[in-house]
Amino acid sequence: MSALPAGRHFFRGDDGYEAARSGTVWNQRVPARHPEVIVQATEVDDIVKSLRYAKANGRKVNIRSGGHSWAANHLRDDALLLDVSRIDHAEIDAEKGTARVGPGKGGSILMGELEAQNLFFPAGHCKGVCLGGYLLQGGYGWNSRVWGLACENVIGLDVVTADGEQIYCDADNHPDLYWAARGAGPGFFAVVTSFHLKLYPRPAACGTAVYVYPIELADEIYTWARNVSAEVDRRVEMQIVASRSVPSMNLETPAITFASPAFADSEKEAEEVLKIFGTVPVVDKALVNIPYMPTDMPTWYTAVMSNYLADYRYAADNMWTSASADDLLPGIHNIIDTIPDHPSHFLWLNWGPSPQRPDMAYSIEDEVYLALYGAWKNEADDGKYGDWARSNMAAMSHLATGIQLADENLGQRPARFASDDAMVRLDKTRAEYDPDGLFNSWMGRL
Template structure:
């Protein structure tokens, strides 16, 4: 009989249970769902023991590696919540430009370690995000328009299967499970205990442009951004963030911010790559206009996190689309008109058209990515702000291709995140490796 780790497992009703349950969700809106037991594993052996215990007691398993996890997909009623955030080892091989990293390693921590060694990986944009869930769902990170979603840089994984067996999976070993691991996100049907990653040379130049416009310019900015979407240099991340205020810039009024990182071989290349963003038709109305400035990851992380404060309550949703500006603008106006106070915000990202991807479960993306982040502090505002993201994007569903799993809200608004063919293959591979349904699937799907 497998045993659970002493002092780090909590059955419902035990002292420490609620703390162990709640701390697995970064979002202060902890779901009202209660597993029978929370297990905090510290190594692969404890993961094996936990999975075997669950099998012996016919428990379903939700797995958490850490990070934002807005929807708390891993927190379910009954069964086991397996917390692997303490598996955060990291071994970097500078000669082969590879690393073996535990699922609990913070992406920003990994990025910092690599930066000091002249290396780079497309880690996530937010501090605190652990690589486990980030890589399983796809991984939209720094310079991903060039390097691809981070899951394309996963060379292999060490996993524990539903029957408690440890496997190394890659393109040659259990290739179907390897295929499934790259893009299935919170519905993956094994526990990852280590990722084997391909690393890259650190880009010689990192910089960005910054433009801040009044919200009244929306009618000109978004159609222009849509019109140039195919022309944006892939080394540039054209991120447009609308919010009621921009505290970091000292602006206390509704604004649209174009903050666009660039990665290049020289400052001349970086400046040239960003030049297109200086062609906005309302350029003369910008309260701040910086066509190019050198930057670094620490500065970018600090800027991003001003929109994602710790201890707040979040309601998120997203969509991929290739719709025209004329089709999108009614919904965008509604988003802007109903937006809660800062730090709630609306993100527009020019993503595609994208190159041919590797064959993997990750299989759905489009030209434009839209994401809404309702962010508020007081639980008394849940009714006022909690459905802002979902309800606005529900009215635009006829324009969506699907959603990405990073900002999923599948429990409240089911939507496709992979092609029909990929979903059929995921179901087939699940039937092979997890025939009893030991691991929870995605919320919104049985």
């Protein structure tokens, strides 16, 4: 008899297996990688049983909490896939400003629950992204330029180790495991059952500036964005999206869209910090020009998801860089000249210069973040569009500091995602907590 949770596990070949496997991938491009067994955990005991089963039967383990996971790192041949997306509790202590949440809790759902209590957390920008993978890989969230990466606001974790032991880790308890959890992403070597989070007061005002430019103005737009990078107030997220069309604005023409939120103590303050967008040298040529409008989180989530439609096939890749506009523009031109139809897009995010970060596995970032999201409908077009993101990032890799794990493509393009010192420490900590290599690591690393 299997020691696995009854009624919630599927061996390859079982009825329900393929639905369980493909259901762990958000987009329609499901890799041809097949775990031997999939366990849909609903409680900690399911996790303990699954790890013991894997160890007894010589199976590696991967974990999926529920998110976009473009590369589907969690799908590995012959492994045990532990799906923890159903462990989605959330206990909010408004008085202490903390929360204890499960890995399967949706970030946007948590955000709504927090806002009802006048609280806030730098959850992810997309609906449907659960906190497990998001927090482990770093967490670039709402107002993260002020409050830090989401993982910086993880003050403790409840985990199950490779030997089935349930432990709590923080800066004082199992500090090496706590260090690794904040940045190891899909290479983390334990199963998180709860994250303990630091919360913030809900900002009094959320405003935005929206500008849309003809794509022919790319040189002027990106040169300006690069030159003002260090001047952008940290309360502002300068997001620039290039795409073949902007359906949300009823524009069926290639365009570059600035859609930048600001979180502030007042509407006046939010409006003031967004004035920098009025200094674009070609602002008079904008197709849409909205210097300021008040907004809210539900509206923002809807706007973001217009670029991430669920019924498409996706491939993503990314890079951090501090290169000049002159050096970046040749690659940018190739990106926008070859970009597939919407919702494919090219994201430019002005991120730094950043403050000093805590000591944690997350250890690579830079002034500008570039990410490519290729999207297409038909499997027959995989050959046509599937390599667009990878090939363009590979062509610009000489300008990259590294990548970040949220949009990783390590199986197709190994790249640096942590500092050399951090990788040494990760390997050492893995050897301590998972000496037999029960947990699969990243699909690729340099």
